[in-house]
Amino acid sequence: xxxxxLGELTINGALTGLLYSLVAIGLVLIYKSSAVxxxxxxxxxxxxAYVVLAFSHNLGWSxxxxxxxAVVIMFFVGMGIERVALRRLAGRPIVMILMMTMGLxxxxxxxxxxxxxxxxxxxxxxxxxxxFFVGDMLLSRIHMVGAAVAIALFIGFMVFFRTRMxxxxxxxxxxxxxxxxxxxxxxxxxxLSWGLASIVAVATGVIWGEVQGVDQSLSIxxxxxxxxxxxxxxxxxxxxxxxxxxxxxxxxxxxFYLDPIVGGGSRDLIVAGVLILTVMIRPHGLFGRHDIERI
Amino acid sequence: xxxNETRQDDMILSLNSIEVLYDSVLLAIKGVSIExxxxxxxxxxxxNGAGKSxxxxxxxxxxxxxxxxxxxxxxxxxxxxxxxxxPQDRVAMGICHVIEGRRVFEHLTPDENLDAAxxxxxxxxxxxxxxxxxxxxxxxxxxxxSSQSGYLSGGEQQMLAIAxxxxxxxxxxxLDEPSLGLAPxxxxxxxxxxxxxxxxxxxxxxxxxxxxxxxxxxxxxxxxIENGRVVxxxxxxxxxxxxxxxxxxxxxxxxKNFHDIxxxxxxxxxxx
Amino acid sequence: xxxxxxxVHHSSYKSDRKMFPVPADxxxxxxxxxxxxxxxxxxxxxxxxxxxLPWLIWTAAVLGLNLVTGWAGQLHLGYAAxxxxxxxxxxxxxxxxxxWEFALLIGGLASSVIGSLFAFTALRVKGLYLALTTLxxxxxxxxxxxxxxxxxxxxxxxxxxxxFALLGQKIxxxxxxxxxxxxxxxxVTIFMLNLKRTGxxxxxxxxxxxxxxxxxxxxxxxxxxxxxxxxxSFIAGVxxxxxxxxxxxxxxxxxxxxxxxxxxxxMVIIGGLGxxxxxxxxxxxxxxxxxxxxxxxxxGADVIGLNLGIETLAHIPNAAYGALIVIxxxxxxxxxxxxxxxxxxxxxxxxxxxxxx
Numbered sequence: 001x002x003x004x005x006l007g008e009l010t011i012n013g014a015l016t017g018l019l020y021s022l023v024a025i026g027l028v029l030i031y032k033s034s035a036v037x038x039x040x041x042x043x044x045x046x047x048x049a050y051v052v053l054a055f056s057h058n059l060g061w062s063x064x065x066x067x068x069x070a071v072v073i074m075f076f077v078g079m080g081i082e083r084v085a086l087r088r089l090a091g092r093p094i095v096m097i098l099m100m101t102m103g104l105x106x107x108x109x110x111x112x113x114x115x116x117x118x119x120x121x122x123x124x125x126x127x128x129x130x131x132f133f134v135g136d137m138l139l140s141r142i143h144m145v146g147a148a149v150a151i152a153l154f155i156g157f158m159v160f161f162r163t164r165m166x167x168x169x170x171x172x173x174x175x176x177x178x179x180x181x182x183x184x185x186x187x188x189x190x191x192l193s194w195g196l197a198s199i200v201a202v203a204t205g206v207i208w209g210e211v212q213g214v215d216q217s218l219s220i221x222x223x224x225x226x227x228x229x230x231x232x233x234x235x236x237x238x239x240x241x242x243x244x245x246x247x248x249x250x251x252x253x254x255x256f257y258l259d260p261i262v263g264g265g266s267r268d269l270i271v272a273g274v275l276i277l278t279v280m281i282r283p284h285g286l287f288g289r290h291d292i293e294r295i
Numbered sequence: 296x297x298x299n300e301t302r303q304d305d306m307i308l309s310l311n312s313i314e315v316l317y318d319s320v321l322l323a324i325k326g327v328s329i330e331x332x333x334x335x336x337x338x339x340x341x342x343n344g345a346g347k348s349x350x351x352x353x354x355x356x357x358x359x360x361x362x363x364x365x366x367x368x369x370x371x372x373x374x375x376x377x378x379x380x381x382p383q384d385r386v387a388m389g390i391c392h393v394i395e396g397r398r399v400f401e402h403l404t405p406d407e408n409l410d411a412a413x414x415x416x417x418x419x420x421x422x423x424x425x426x427x428x429x430x431x432x433x434x435x436x437x438x439x440x441s442s443q444s445g446y447l448s449g450g451e452q453q454m455l456a457i458a459x460x461x462x463x464x465x466x467x468x469x470l471d472e473p474s475l476g477l478a479p480x481x482x483x484x485x486x487x488x489x490x491x492x493x494x495x496x497x498x499x500x501x502x503x504x505x506x507x508x509x510x511x512x513x514x515x516x517x518x519x520i521e522n523g524r525v526v527x528x529x530x531x532x533x534x535x536x537x538x539x540x541x542x543x544x545x546x547x548x549x550x551k552n553f554h555d556i557x558x559x560x561x562x563x564x565x566x567x
Numbered sequence: 568x569x570x571x572x573x574x575v576h577h578s579s580y581k582s583d584r585k586m587f588p589v590p591a592d593x594x595x596x597x598x599x600x601x602x603x604x605x606x607x608x609x610x611x612x613x614x615x616x617x618x619x620l621p622w623l624i625w626t627a628a629v630l631g632l633n634l635v636t637g638w639a640g641q642l643h644l645g646y647a648a649x650x651x652x653x654x655x656x657x658x659x660x661x662x663x664x665x666x667w668e669f670a671l672l673i674g675g676l677a678s679s680v681i682g683s684l685f686a687f688t689a690l691r692v693k694g695l696y697l698a699l700t701t702l703x704x705x706x707x708x709x710x711x712x713x714x715x716x717x718x719x720x721x722x723x724x725x726x727x728x729x730x731f732a733l734l735g736q737k738i739x740x741x742x743x744x745x746x747x748x749x750x751x752x753x754x755v756t757i758f759m760l761n762l763k764r765t766g767x768x769x770x771x772x773x774x775x776x777x778x779x780x781x782x783x784x785x786x787x788x789x790x791x792x793x794x795x796x797x798x799x800s801f802i803a804g805v806x807x808x809x810x811x812x813x814x815x816x817x818x819x820x821x822x823x824x825x826x827x828x829x830x831x832x833x834m835v836i837i838g839g840l841g842x843x844x845x846x847x848x849x850x851x852x853x854x855x856x857x858x859x860x861x862x863x864x865x866x867g868a869d870v871i872g873l874n875l876g877i878e879t880l881a882h883i884p885n886a887a888y889g890a891l892i893v894i895x896x897x898x899x900x901x902x903x904x905x906x907x908x909x910x911x912x913x914x915x916x917x918x919x920x921x922x923x924x
Binding site for chain 1: 636642688691692694695696698699700702703704706707710713714829832833836840876878879881882883884885886887888889890891892893896897900
């Protein structure tokens with residue numbers, strides 16, 4: 001076995017994993033504040049990428065204007081979704097909340113594609129496709145940029161959760177009734193978390209759009225994001241980062257050994273396997289809270 | 296008439312025969328009228344399920360989260376009708392409800408618990424001095440201020456819940472069973488602090504208690520609620536002397552049989 | 568007026584346990600059944616085969632999922648995978664020369680075995696986590712199907728189904744295939760109607776409401792969860808096999824992909840959790856709406872002279888399907904079954920409804 005090659009697999013896997021963490025961070029933000037597993041995060045990611053493209057390609061504006069504009073628009077889209085669709089389902093059985101997010105996923109995907117079409121387009125961030133050499137190892141530049149964005153978002157949210165607004169959000173995730181009793185607006189807090197998750201979705205969409213093109217496949221990232229979020233613990237942003245790296249490495253190294261045996265395509269199998277094993281062995285994930293419903 | 300108005304002005308809170316419906320079918324409170332004088336301390340006594348907590352939730356607006364609503368009667372705070380306001384608005388007006396069961400934000404530190412409750416309009420320096428004041432009232436909290444609140448003892452959590460409520464700058468503090476599950480010396484300590492805050496700052500207090508002995512020591516007046524109705528209202532001194540109260544809530548008096556209990560509640564209901 | 572009785576009154580346990588406590592319900596069911604049997608003579612064969620038949624088969628599938636999700640309260644996002652197991656085993660069995668009656672049985676049993684694997688997940692976790700595991704299992708199933716040519720039928724990943732036959736009679740006519748679907752759907756419906764009245768049905772509801780409370784009452788919740796999953800999977804397997812044998816004629820992995828699981832769950836929820844009539848209505852709505860919306864849009868665009876792109880038109884049904892789910896959950900989370908029950912309750916006491924207050 002070539003150690004350099006294994007190192008390359010590991011590091012590129014970890015970088016890809018951090019890109020999965022981007023999706024997971026969005027999921028965690030919403031789950032933390034309202035215990036809603038947002039299965040529409042993939043569709044939001046896709047929509048975010050398309051909104052950026054709508055400005056940068058269709059109108060020909062610079063990405064430096066397009067991305068902030070998309071961030072603002074998607075922030076309000078996220079808040080709007082919470083306000084219109086999710087708020088009135090509070091207290092309903094989880095099956096209805098899950099169905100609602102799946103319905104939103106189908107709706108957002110359908111609407112986005114109906115407006116902008118499904119042919120794959122590129123983001124053109126301007127990141128070079130030439131590999132980056134570390135010694136003899138080849139690393140992908142765009143993955144490095146994405147990993148940096150993931151870590152920057154992680155640090156940003158860590159700081160945010162120490163601010164007064166952030167502390168209030170954490171209070172909301174602890175106890176709704178107690179939050180109301182001291183005058184915290186739970187509704188506004190949950191709405192804010194949807195807005196923030198949608199901002200994360202724009203970042204995810206831009207990075208992944210550069211990696212694999214902007215098309216419907218962006219919404220399929222949901223399964224990987226979900227696996228990362230569950231493995232890290234659905235309410236832990238730190239967990240999302242660590243689990244992203246773990247899943248990325250497992251997927252990259254694992255598929256290298258498994259693919260020749262099973263005839264290719266083992267990445268998805270590994271992801272699904274990690275999800276099943278996590279739930280079976282440690283449902284609250286690596287860093288999640290223990291108070292989950294068990295039998 | 297003029298006399299009536301001045302009376303209204305003296306009261307920070309007045310409930311005028313309110314009714315509370317849960318799920319639009321279950322009548323939990325049937326015409327409760329209560330008044331809390333400005334700067335006064337009032338106790339609401341009664342057994343389990345009598346409707347004390349529901350009364351407090353009607354005042355703080357938290358009924359909404361339990362699918363309950365005030366179906367009749369009016370709630371006045373400072374002379375204004377507050378029935379249509381959200382819980383946040385009521386907190387901003389100066390009503391704060393310390394809910395039952397010491398529900399602190401368990402994954403936050405005590406310090407962060409206090410931060411979370413401070414109104415957004417409060418400046419950082421004000422917030423710091425307010426927190427200092429809280430730690431002065433509750434020195435035990437100061438010692439534990441950066442450990443996780445979920446691991447505090449029951450008494451410390453109750454103190455934190457009260458301090459957190461005080462951070463919202465209330466003019467009326469409503470406490471729901473602060474003595475629940477606490478050792479007697481802690482109850483004395485907490486009640487002592489509440490009394491001190493009431494005296495020093497003129498904070499009005501509405502105290503809900505099952506522990507009538509402790510409550511009647513610190514309040515000026517008490518209301519007795521049974522089956523969603525106020526059945527008795529008197530000064531604390533007189534309530535303590537009342538033979539029925541002694542019998543049923545203070546655990547004194549000579550033994551009576553069950554027939555008398557039935558007779559008692561029937562008689563009391565007619566009084567209201 | 569329609570029900571000719573104000574409220575439901577029972578004077579004995581026997582009458583309380585009747586399948587149809589209200590005679591009008593029974594009459595309605597009999598009427599609908601006659602309509603169903605007469606359909607081939609009333610409906611053009613195009614509609615019969617492209618609307619009625621799939622509707623009945625999907626209804627059977629929805630009833631099966633309702634058993635595990637509506638009655639036993641266990642989330643299941645891998646239902647299509649279980650259907651696939653039944654479909655593929657039955658088709659392979661039939662290709663092997665086994666008569667279709669037994670092939671269907673084999674399909675159902677194979678699904679039961681695989682479906683019970685899902686149940687073992689349900690023994691450990693519930694709610695969201697159960698949903699996620701079943702979702703992951705669906706992906707594993709998809710993967711196995713697409714990556715094993717031996718199962719999925721070679722390089723084209725499609726498997727021709729042998730001609731359907733019962734009792735040695737080959738069934739090829741439109742009406743014949745329709746009656747197979749109708750027969751199966753009626754069978755499942757009767758099973759579900761009776762389930763309500765048995766100890767099993769009550770135990771499942773107890774497990775749904777609070778499994779540990781059920782356990783305290785002596786209901787073995789582990790056992791009943793496995794039974795629920797096995798029974799529901801059996802229905803899924805046979806339904807999957809019939810779907811391939813009478814409608815698709817060709818088994819392909821994408822017929823049983825994750826979006827199909829979501830679609831069946833959407834039918835269950837729009838129909839109303841645990842509602843039998845709702846299962847029929849939910850399946851109908853989900854199957855019909857995207858097509859109708861597409862017609863409206865393409866027709867409407869012509870009328871106002873708007874030139875909608877092909878891609879736009881292709882994705883509008885999807886958007887409409889999603890919007891249908893979202894709007895339904897916003898307006899009536901308890902589904903069409905609840906709407907039907909409201910109407911029925913109203914008519915039941917009509918014209919004395921004002922006396923209720």
